[in-house]
Amino acid sequence: MSKIKVSEFPDAFAEIRQSQGTSTIDDQNDPVTMLLRHKDVRKTAHNYKTFQSAAQPGRIVVPSEVNIRDTRQIPFELDPPLHGEYRALLDQWFKRPLLEDYQEKLKDIITGLIKEVASKESFEVISDFALPLQSKALTLLLNIPLEISETWIAWGTHVFRSEDDALDGSKAQILYDYIDHEIDKAIQNPGEDLYSVLLASEAQGRKLTKEEVKGVMILTFAGGRDTVINAVTNTLAYLADHPQAIQMLKQNPEVAGRAVEELIRYFAPLTHMGRQVTEDTVVCEHTAKANSRVSLCWASANRDETVFEKPNEVILDRQINPHVSFGFSHHNCLGATHARQIMKILLQELAQHITEISVIQYEENIENWGNFKRKVGFDSLEVKFIK
Ligand code: EMZ
Numbered sequence: 001m002s003k004i005k006v007s008e009f010p011d012a013f014a015e016i017r018q019s020q021g022t023s024t025i026d027d028q029n030d031p032v033t034m035l036l037r038h039k040d041v042r043k044t045a046h047n048y049k050t051f052q053s054a055a056q057p058g059r060i061v062v063p064s065e066v067n068i069r070d071t072r073q074i075p076f077e078l079d080p081p082l083h084g085e086y087r088a089l090l091d092q093w094f095k096r097p098l099l100e101d102y103q104e105k106l107k108d109i110i111t112g113l114i115k116e117v118a119s120k121e122s123f124e125v126i127s128d129f130a131l132p133l134q135s136k137a138l139t140l141l142l143n144i145p146l147e148i149s150e151t152w153i154a155w156g157t158h159v160f161r162s163e164d165d166a167l168d169g170s171k172a173q174i175l176y177d178y179i180d181h182e183i184d185k186a187i188q189n190p191g192e193d194l195y196s197v198l199l200a201s202e203a204q205g206r207k208l209t210k211e212e213v214k215g216v217m218i219l220t221f222a223g224g225r226d227t228v229i230n231a232v233t234n235t236l237a238y239l240a241d242h243p244q245a246i247q248m249l250k251q252n253p254e255v256a257g258r259a260v261e262e263l264i265r266y267f268a269p270l271t272h273m274g275r276q277v278t279e280d281t282v283v284c285e286h287t288a289k290a291n292s293r294v295s296l297c298w299a300s301a302n303r304d305e306t307v308f309e310k311p312n313e314v315i316l317d318r319q320i321n322p323h324v325s326f327g328f329s330h331h332n333c334l335g336a337t338h339a340r341q342i343m344k345i346l347l348q349e350l351a352q353h354i355t356e357i358s359v360i361q362y363e364e365n366i367e368n369w370g371n372f373k374r375k376v377g378f379d380s381l382e383v384k385f386i387k
Pocket residue numbers: 061065073076160218219222223224226270
């Protein structure tokens with residue numbers, strides 16, 4: 001039997017995507033019909049009137065977070081036109097990763113971490129590298145001192161999930177209390193940080209409320225956490241299996257941009273995202289009733305063989321790549337610019353500093369969605385960098 005490579009992420013949805021295109025799974029007695037085809041996913045994401053995001057806070061997330069969250073995440077859980085108003089005021093801030101100064105600081109963080117782990121006999125990628133990287137990089141997005149990342153690192157990979165509880169209310173409370181406290185601090189002592197900027201911003205002809213600022217901040221902390229950590233960890237696994245890719249990126253650093261898109265297509269760090277149906281409708285021959293839920297399965301759409309040639313292969317310089325890993329249409333990922341810069345600098349700096357990654361041991365992180373089992377990353381990955 002041939003050994004599955006550490007960086008192999010099988011397509012969990014192929015068969016049902018081709019034969020049916022949808023699959024209904026249970027989620028805490030609030031079933032979700034997953035849409036598996038690229039075309040249906042994009043069409044549904046675009047149709048915000050019939051498939052809305054502004055449901056009860058937490059309901060469009062799968063697994064649903066209605067029992068652990070009352071605060072609406074903004075702009076994620078709003079629909080146009082209101083969504084557009086909040087999105088517009090956030091967009092400028094979330095595009096700061098395009099600035100040279102931002103990228104220089106990000107590069108310092110990433111090279112610092114690479115050097116630190118490269119000097120070890122071996123290291124565990126998530127706890128020693130991906131989690132600190134995500135947390136340190138987040139201080140740039142919030143425009144606050146680097147040291148604050150130590151607090152977030154201590155929270156672990158997911159803010160709502162703990163080892164044996166996929167929806168851990170008491171863990172979530174730590175984040176909510178922390179954000180409340182930071183908002184109060186910014187009110188008393190405004191600075192140049194995201195909290196202060198949001199508190200001074202206006203939408204709907206008035207200042208943002210504390211609850212709205214909290215909603216943006218929860219999204220900023222939760223949405224880009226396990227997703228970024230998985231993307232970074234899975235990238236190291238990929239490079240471990242493909243040392244020639246490290247060589248190629250060293251010689252052609254300009255390929256890094258395309259390589260990021262392709263790795264993100266292949267790994268799809270977020271499996272799917274839900275929508276609440278507003279009226280009885282039909283999608284991909286499935287009758288979706290008003291008030292039911294569907295989900296847009298980014299992971300399945302990214303492997304749709306009617307759209308991608310050789311969908312199960314990583315082709316680092318893939319030319320046509322309409323992947324949906326950052327979502328699609330109005331709600332495309334607010335943090336995507338930041339995430340893309342992290343990934344691009346990571347690839348370029350790894351290529352500069354190391355020649356090979358050898359895997360010592362690993363444990364896969366397999367998600368269970370009804371009958372589907374999908375590898376989304378690792379619970380642990382121990383490697384060694386070879387300079
Ligand atoms: C939500 C979601 C956003 C959710 C783009 O995804 O990410 C999940 O990890 C969180 O649990 O609350 O922020």
